[in-house]
Structures are given as structure tokens and as C-alpha cells.
Amino acid sequence: MKRIMTRKVIVGGIAGLVVLAGALLITAMGTTETTRAAEHHTFYLETRSDTLNIGDGITFEGFTFNETMPGPQMVVNQGDTVELIVENTDSVAHGLSIHAVDGQTSNYLGNIESGETARLEFTADDPGVFMYHCAPGGHGIMAHTMGGQHGMFVVMPDEPYQMEQELGREPDVEIFIVQHEVYKDGRDFFDGKAQYVMFNGETFRYVKDPIQVRPDDYIRFYYLNNGPNMTSTFHAVGGIWDYIYYGGVPANKMEGTQSVVSGPTDSYVIEWIVPDEGPFTLVTHAFGTQAIKGAVGVIESSYDAERDEVIRSEGPNTAPIDNPKRHIAPFGLGSSDVDRPALFRRGDDIVIEMVGNSFVPKRAHVPAGATVTFQNEDVFDMLEGELTGKHDAVVVEADGNERFATELLDHAERESVTFTEPGTYEYICSIHPYMRGEIVVYEGEPNLNPSAELSGMAPNSGSIDQVGAQLASFVPAAPSLQTLTEAPMSHGEAVEARGDMREMFGYDRFGPVADDMVFEGREFCH
Numbered sequence: 275m276k277r278i279m280t281r282k283v284i285v286g287g288i289a290g291l292v293v294l295a296g297a298l299l300i301t302a303m304g305t306t307e308t309t310r311a312a313e314h315h316t317f318y319l320e321t322r323s324d325t326l327n328i329g330d331g332i333t334f335e336g337f338t339f340n341e342t343m344p345g346p347q348m349v350v351n352q353g354d355t356v357e358l359i360v361e362n363t364d365s366v367a368h369g370l371s372i373h374a375v376d377g378q379t380s381n382y383l384g385n386i387e388s389g390e391t392a393r394l395e396f397t398a399d400d401p402g403v404f405m406y407h408c409a410p411g412g413h414g415i416m417a418h419t420m421g422g423q424h425g426m427f428v429v430m431p432d433e434p435y436q437m438e439q440e441l442g443r444e445p446d447v448e449i450f451i452v453q454h455e456v457y458k459d460g461r462d463f464f465d466g467k468a469q470y471v472m473f474n475g476e477t478f479r480y481v482k483d484p485i486q487v488r489p490d491d492y493i494r495f496y497y498l499n500n501g502p503n504m505t506s507t508f509h510a511v512g513g514i515w516d517y518i519y520y521g522g523v524p525a526n527k528m529e530g531t532q533s534v535v536s537g538p539t540d541s542y543v544i545e546w547i548v549p550d551e552g553p554f555t556l557v558t559h560a561f562g563t564q565a566i567k568g569a570v571g572v573i574e575s576s577y578d579a580e581r582d583e584v585i586r587s588e589g590p591n592t593a594p595i596d597n598p599k600r601h602i603a604p605f606g607l608g609s610s611d612v613d614r615p616a617l618f619r620r621g622d623d624i625v626i627e628m629v630g631n632s633f634v635p636k637r638a639h640v641p642a643g644a645t646v647t648f649q650n651e652d653v654f655d656m657l658e659g660e661l662t663g664k665h666d667a668v669v670v671e672a673d674g675n676e677r678f679a680t681e682l683l684d685h686a687e688r689e690s691v692t693f694t695e696p697g698t699y700e701y702i703c704s705i706h707p708y709m710r711g712e713i714v715v716y717e718g719e720p721n722l723n724p725s726a727e728l729s730g731m732a733p734n735s736g737s738i739d740q741v742g743a744q745l746a747s748f749v750p751a752a753p754s755l756q757t758l759t760e761a762p763m764s765h766g767e768a769v770e771a772r773g774d775m776r777e778m779f780g781y782d783r784f785g786p787v788a789d790d791m792v793f794e795g796r797e798f799c800h
């Protein structure tokens with residue numbers, strides 16, 4: 275359906291300095307007034323690296339918009355004007371693709387370099403429930419979306435949805451739900467093996483905190499599957515959806531189905547009258563690959579329920595807990611119970627893949643004298659910088675005497691490094707410095723099974739520092755850790771040619787962010 279309206283995508287482009295003060299965000303909810311005057315909305319999005327809680331004492335290290343995954347929920351009315359200001363305070367390029375615009379938004383919001391701000395203004399002509407996600411360009415679009423940068427943008431239609439017309443009133447409860455997946459590394463991302471699947475940023479979020487409604491309430495869901503990989507079938511146990519609108523477009527109406535099928539970025543508006551008391555369990559009916567991994571919620575229906583009128587889709591935005599029992603870091607080193615050390619013995623064929631902006635296996639224990647082959651499985655090797663899937667492997671911290679830096683590898687290229695000096699070697703990709711791996715070179719027989727030792731760590735002791743200390747503790751004759759800058763480099767020329775990435779980006783780029791880094795405008799989006 276194409277509305278015949280004057281379409282206006284007003285130019286944006288890079289605006290180095292944006293005056294933040296005085297900006298307004300008006301979060302407009304649905305309205306039945308079709309004569310409503312168009313409003314103007316300004317939304318600020320800050321692209322960041324963050325660590326988030328994703329439920330059950332587990333943290334996730336990745337990229338965000340405004341410190342949450344999903345990012346801020348934005349709601350406007352059809353015909354409103356929207357100004358999006360995207361500030362990149364991170365050290366790598368980001369960007370924004372917003373599906374609510376029938377125009378090439380990447381001309382304005384794609385590939386925003388570190389420290390830059392970009393802007394887009396458009397008229398929200400097309401109603402519906404839309405995805406937005408990071409879009410630095412090329413390979414980086416996929417990697418950053420998997421890394422947590424996605425959210426929901428809703429354009430409420432001029433023409434009220436059917437149930438609203440029939441009842442002559444707005445919904446009692448509006449529930450905005452983003453289903454999305456979390457991956458522990460790029461190999462699982464490629465293969466579609468999600469570690470967790472969730473609604474609105476936390477596993478079983480609405481099982482722990484059920485959504486309160488009353489029998490006969492008029493509920494409207496805004497349901498969006500941000501994937502990035504899986505096809506969901508959203509269903510309420512005990513319910514049949516009354517009216518369903520594919521994409522949230524009023525003209526795309528269906529009736530009376532048990533579920534809605536949503537591939538990545540597919541969405542629906544669903545209208546439903548709560549038929550009874552009792553819990554109604556919200557699930558994606560892909561039980562084994564999705565629901566059982568966290569994509570379950572509960573609608574608690576009772577006559578005296580105290581209900582919130584709106585359930586929002588942003589992630590919880592709580593301060594990351596200090597001692598998570600598990601740490602998921604798709605690009606970096608997660609806790610060793612998920613990024614489990616791979617033990618190689620003399621004679622093994624040792625291959626470390628570069629895939630989905632991660633090294634797999636991220637932790638490898640190899641005998642002294644072993645040859646390790648780095649092999650780039652990322653296919654999108656065009657473009658450069660954050661936009662490319664080219665990778666190298668460059669040692670950045672070591673307690674042994676080996677130094678290495680591979681050439682920059684295109685897809686399906688490989689390079690081997692022989693390790694003769696025992697020790698622990700941390701390495702990164704100099705193009706994507708948040709990619710991190712670790713190789714432990716042992717002499718003789720390994721003196722313990724690292725897998726058993728490390729994954730057997732006590733609950734709540736899984737911080738990265740502690741894991742690192744554990745690893746270091748069984749490396750034979752480990753001297754104190756020494757950074758590469760303090761040691762002679764045997765393969766350093768390649769690194770130097772690309773600039774000193776270690777200095778530019780540092781090790782702890784994903785660590786907690788200081789208060790003064792908090793973006794002034796972000797509360798406008800909450």
C-alpha cells in the first residue's frame with residue numbers, strides 16, 4: 275500500500291556539533307483523532323560499547339544505542355516529522371538504518387566515524403512497526419546488529435486499528451515486544467545457534483515480572499522480531515489473536531490465528547481481548563531453538579490487577595553486575611564456561627577461525643613448537659575498516675617471548691604462526707580491535723585439563739580478570755604480564771603501518787563507562 279502524500283526526506287548529513295540543549299522528545303501514543311496536527315519529534319541515539327545484564331546473573335558485552343539492548347523505543351504518529359540525531363561516542367564506526375523511512379537513510383546515517391554526529395529528518399508517512407539497527411556499512415552492519423544494536427520504531431496509523439474502531443476506545447494495555455537473539459561468538463552467529471533468545475533484553479523477563487491485565491481488557495501488541503537470524507511464531511498459550519496486522523499496517527488485516535510468523539525484521543500489530551482470568555504464557559512456539567532459551571513471558575490476568583498501560587521494548591538498562599556467573603562476549607573473551615579453552619596436542623591441526631568478528635576458538639592451548647593457522651571465514655572482505663570482514667591477528671599482551679602479527683587476510687585466506695616460547699598470548703584484530711583471542715603455549719604435557727579446571731569455577735567468580743588470573747596461574751614459570759609496548763617486537767612492522775591500534779583502542783574498551791560519558795540527551799528516549 276502506498277499512501278498518496280507528499281513525501282519529504284529532508285537532508286541531514288554530518289553535523290559535527292549539535293546543540294543538545296532545548297531538544298524535545300515527545301513520545302506520542304496512539305490516538306483516535308484523525309484531524310490531529312502533525313508533531314515534530316527529536317530523538318537522540320548514542321552509539322556505544324557496553325556491558326549489559328541479560329538476566330539470571332549473566333552479562334553481555336557488545337554494542338548499544340543509549341546503553342540498552344534493544345535500544346530506545348520510538349513512537350510517533352503518521353504524518354509527524356522526525357529528527358534523528360546519532361552521536362558516535364565509541365572508538366569504532368557505527369551508523370543507523372531505520373526501516374520506517376522509504377528512502378536511503380544510509381546516505382545520512384551510515385558509517386558515522388568515531389566522535390562524529392549525523393542527522394536525518396523525515397516525515398513518518400508509512401504506518402507500522404519497524405526495526406532499526408546499526409549500519410556502519412558492509413560486513414559491519416551484520417556484526418553490529420548481532421552485537422546488540424537494534425530496536426523498534428513505531429508509526430501509529432491515521433486510521434485506527436479495527437478493534438479500536440469497534441470499541442470506540444484506545445487499548446487498556448499496549449505491549450511493545452522485541453524478540454531477539456544473543457550469540458556467544460561469530461561462528462554460532464553464522465550457524466544460527468543462539469545462546470539465548472529473549473523478549474526485550476532479558477531472558478524470561480516477563481516470567482519473573484508478569485504483565486498485569488484484567489479479563490476483557492483490550493490488549494494491543496506491537497511485536498517485532500529483530501532476529502538477527504531466527505523465524506519466530508508468537509503465540510499466547512490459551513489465546514487466539516483477534517486481529518492481526520502484518521507489519522502493523524491497518525490494511526494488512528487478518529483474523530483469528532493462533533500465532534504470527536515473523537522472520538528477521540518482520541512485525542505485527544496484534545489486537546486481543548483477554549478472554550479469562552489466569553496466566554497466559556507468551557511464547558515463540560519454536561520451543562527448542564527459541565522459547566526454552568528465554569523467549570517466554572507471562573500475562574497475568576485477574577479482576578483486581580494493577581496494570582501498566584504501556585510495556586516498553588527497551589532493555590532493562592540496569593548497571594552491569596560485578597561478578598556475573600557467566601559473561602557473553604561475542605567478539606571478545608567471554609567467561610571460560612562459554613568460550614571454553616580448546617586443548618590441542620602435538621600433531622593436531624590447529625586452526626583458529628576469524629568469523630563474525632570473532633576468533634574461534636577464542637582460547638587455545640597449544641604445545642610449544644605448534645603451528646597455529648589463522649583462517650578468515652568472514653566472506654564480506656570488501657571495503658575497509660569497520661565495514662570489512664578482513665582480519666588479522668596481532669599479539670598485544672604476552673607473558674612469553676613470542677611476538678606475532680599476521681598479514682591482513684581476505685576471505686578464505688590463511689596464515690600460520692609457529693609458537694616456540696611457552697606463555698600466554700592475547701591478540702586482537704587490528705582492524706576490529708574489540709576482537710580478542712588468547713593462546714596458551716605449554717611445554718611437555720599440559721599439566722591439567724584446562725577445560726575441566728576453568729569451566730568448573732565457582733559460581734559468581736567468573737569475571738574476566740579472574741579468568742585471566744586462573745589461566746595465568748597454570749602457565750609454567752609465568753613472569754608478570756608485560757605489554758607489547760614494553761617488549762621488542764619481532765613482527766611489529768605490519769602493526770606500525772596500520773597505526774598503533776592498541777594505544778588507540780586499549781584493552782578495556784568494553785568496561786564500565788564513566789559517569790561523564792553518559793550522553794546528556796539519552797533520557798529523551800526513555
Ligand SMILES: [Cu+2]
Pocket residue numbers: 321337367368369408409410418423
Ligand atoms: Cu554499530
